[in-house]
Amino acid sequence: MPSRIAIIGAGLAGLAAASNLKSAGCDVTLFEKSRGLGGRMATRRAGALQFDHGAQYFTAKGAGFQAAVAKWQTSEDAAPWFERAFVGTPGMASPARALAKGLAVISECQVAALHRTATGWWIHDLSGHLDVPGNGSFSTVVLAVPAPQAVPLVTSAGLEFPELAQVRYAPCWALMLAFDAPIELAADRMKLENGPIGWVSRNGSKPGRPEMPDCIVVHASADWSRRHLEETPATVGRTLLAEFRTLTGVQSSPTFMTAHRWRYALVEEAAGTPFLWNSTARIGACGDWCLGPRVEAAFDSGQAIAGAVLTPS
Numbered sequence: 001m002p003s004r005i006a007i008i009g010a011g012l013a014g015l016a017a018a019s020n021l022k023s024a025g026c027d028v029t030l031f032e033k034s035r036g037l038g039g040r041m042a043t044r045r046a047g048a049l050q051f052d053h054g055a056q057y058f059t060a061k062g063a064g065f066q067a068a069v070a071k072w073q074t075s076e077d078a079a080p081w082f083e084r085a086f087v088g089t090p091g092m093a094s095p096a097r098a099l100a101k102g103l104a105v106i107s108e109c110q111v112a113a114l115h116r117t118a119t120g121w122w123i124h125d126l127s128g129h130l131d132v133p134g135n136g137s138f139s140t141v142v143l144a145v146p147a148p149q150a151v152p153l154v155t156s157a158g159l160e161f162p163e164l165a166q167v168r169y170a171p172c173w174a175l176m177l178a179f180d181a182p183i184e185l186a187a188d189r190m191k192l193e194n195g196p197i198g199w200v201s202r203n204g205s206k207p208g209r210p211e212m213p214d215c216i217v218v219h220a221s222a223d224w225s226r227r228h229l230e231e232t233p234a235t236v237g238r239t240l241l242a243e244f245r246t247l248t249g250v251q252s253s254p255t256f257m258t259a260h261r262w263r264y265a266l267v268e269e270a271a272g273t274p275f276l277w278n279s280t281a282r283i284g285a286c287g288d289w290c291l292g293p294r295v296e297a298a299f300d301s302g303q304a305i306a307g308a309v310l311t312p313s
């Protein structure tokens with residue numbers, strides 16, 4: 001049994017790995033750069049407003065993820081939205097928080113480098129130092145961050161996983177709009193092809209949401225997001241709002257508006273393997289980028305790497 005395990009990234013992949021390893025009796029510490037858990041399964045709150053501005057819903061095709069979703073339904077951390085599509089309740093990060101129960105999470109900690117000595121792995125943050133109990137004695141490190149963000153960490157350890165270089169992501173600009181009076185839309189969720197906007201949804205149409213003004217999430221298409229990638233949120237917000245008006249005919253002015261850039265939103269080219277693992281150095285990597293652009297892929301990859309960590313080398 002590996003003694004102490006460090007997991008970098010508390011999205012669904014890192015949390016699935018961590019919760020499996022903890023259930024197997026391992027001592028696990030998660031390091032997460034954001035304040036909240038769940039990564040791209042995220043909800044932005046502003047006063048009474050609430051927007052799921054990352055993943056919109058998830059499906060469960062395989063038995064492992066179906067079992068997890070069934071548990072989250074029982075604990076009221078998830079509910080069906082339409083057909084076979086589920087959402088976290090009351091926000092998208094609820095399943096992540098359910099997985100994190102009882103786990104040691106060090107949040108607001110961006111890991112910048114890894115270093116291996118004879119006694120184990122050291123985790124360094126941006127300051128070059130990290131004072132956490134047991135640092136320097138982690139037997140195993142699991143990277144559960146988007147592939148491009150895993151590369152510098154693997155390099156800092158003097159190692160490489162060539163498969164990381166083949167992974168490609170599409171970016172996504174997300175626009176969040178709130179209206180005091182409900183706006184008229186052709187449908188509460190719209191998937192669109194070939195235009196600047198790829199997705200529109202009314203947040204309040206999802207189950208388990210509190211009463212709130214009309215909160216709308218607009219996702220720009222991958223092409224549009226790529227072309228506008230380096231613009232400011234304010235500029236993107238104005239341009240996307242104009243596109244939204246053209247698409248929907250809505251002319252009323254939003255009482256709240258903000259734009260968020262997901263630089264690594266949806267996997268376009270996956271590594272094609274459930275995880276990466278170096279059994280000598282005891283370092284591995286997992287995430288949606290291993291298997292595909294879905295919440296379920298992240299979960300499956302996290303579960304799979306836990307199996308590798310538990311297998312004696």
Ligand SMILES: Cc1cc2nc3c(=O)[nH]c(=O)nc-3n(C[C@H](O)[C@H](O)[C@H](O)COP(=O)(O)OP(=O)(O)OC[C@H]3O[C@@H](n4cnc5c(N)ncnc54)[C@H](O)[C@@H]3O)c2cc1C
Nearest residue numbers: 009011012013033039040055056111265287288294295298
């Ligand atoms: C706009 C958008 C729409 C989407 N729509 C859907 C959908 O409808 N259905 C679906 O199934 N999927 C959707 N997805 C994809 C889905 O969200 C992801 O596949 C899944 O959440 C990825 O989980 P993950 O754990 O692999 O990565 P992430 O969720 O990205 O988690 C990685 C975590 O690592 C942290 N991190 C990164 N670097 C460091 C570091 N150096 N130190 C510490 N922490 C670090 C990050 O803060 C993050 O919390 C969407 C994603 C986006 C962005």
